Amino acid sequence: MSVGLNVSIRYPDVPVLERPARARAEGFTVIESWWPFDTAGPGDAEVDAFCASVTDVGVQLVAMNLFGGDMAAGERGIVGNPARAAEFDDSLAVGLEVGARLGARMHNTLVGRGPLPDLAVERLAAAAAVADARGSQLLIEPLSAVADYPVLTTADAFALVGRLGPGSGVLADLYHLAVNGEDVDAAIAARGAEFAHVQIADAPGRGSPGTGSLPLARWLRALRAVGYEGWVCLEAREHFPGS
Numbered sequence: 001m002s003v004g005l006n007v008s009i010r011y012p013d014v015p016v017l018e019r020p021a022r023a024r025a026e027g028f029t030v031i032e033s034w035w036p037f038d039t040a041g042p043g044d045a046e047v048d049a050f051c052a053s054v055t056d057v058g059v060q061l062v063a064m065n066l067f068g069g070d071m072a073a074g075e076r077g078i079v080g081n082p083a084r085a086a087e088f089d090d091s092l093a094v095g096l097e098v099g100a101r102l103g104a105r106m107h108n109t110l111v112g113r114g115p116l117p118d119l120a121v122e123r124l125a126a127a128a129a130v131a132d133a134r135g136s137q138l139l140i141e142p143l144s145a146v147a148d149y150p151v152l153t154t155a156d157a158f159a160l161v162g163r164l165g166p167g168s169g170v171l172a173d174l175y176h177l178a179v180n181g182e183d184v185d186a187a188i189a190a191r192g193a194e195f196a197h198v199q200i201a202d203a204p205g206r207g208s209p210g211t212g213s214l215p216l217a218r219w220l221r222a223l224r225a226v227g228y229e230g231w232v233c234l235e236a237r238e239h240f241p242g243s
């Protein structure tokens with residue numbers, strides 16, 4: 001079980017292309033990122049620059065979100081909006097291309113706020129099949145503190161992944177699960193070995209481990225005990241909010 005750093009939530013005020021170097025300077029050699037481009041369909045030069053920002057500093061990118069819309073404005077996914085189908089397709093193509101170039105085979109795919117329309121499930125399943133053919137996975141993550149987000153628990157995530165088929169998996173962010181009130185010990189015991197990816201932060205505050213009250217060490221030991229063999233990435237703010 002190796003630990004990586006989510007550079008998007010860790011360094012929100014650092015220019016995107018400087019974030020891998022900042023992570024390396026902090027001692028991380030493994031990173032993940034939310035969608036690092038301003039649009040769903042960046043040009044070749046933007047993609048080349050992002051890939052170089054990772055390879056030039058000798059860190060490994062293990063996961064990258066697909067385009068989720070305007071995250072700062074509260075959007076969490078566009079797949080259910082027919083008017084944004086082209087953007088979703090562009091994001092999938094670019095995400096898989098970056099993944100192929102950098103070896104990042106996991107793509108957290110936010111599903112949009114509000115009830116999940118069948119259209120979204122159909123498009124996610126089609127995208128998962130494309131990802132599967134490229135040796136990659138679309139990840140479904142329960143989120144907390146996002147109004148009307150339809151995936152809140154590991155049960156929600158596994159149920160949706162069950163409808164998407166191969167090329168999909170569950171991203172268990174233990175912070176979100178705890179904030180949503182899920183019994184994380186029970187979730188790990190029941191299906192921890194099936195998690196495709198794990199993220200952690202402490203609560204309250206989504207800060208680094210030790211800044212809140214979550215039993216993160218116990219949960220990591222439990223994940224190892226049930227046979228989880230994937231990555232654990234720190235998706236935490238650098239400082240406890242207000243500090």
Ligand SMILES: O=C(O)C(=O)CO
Pocket residue numbers: 034065076108141143144173235
């Ligand atoms: O929106 C969030 O909190 C996420 O974790 C997105 O990946």
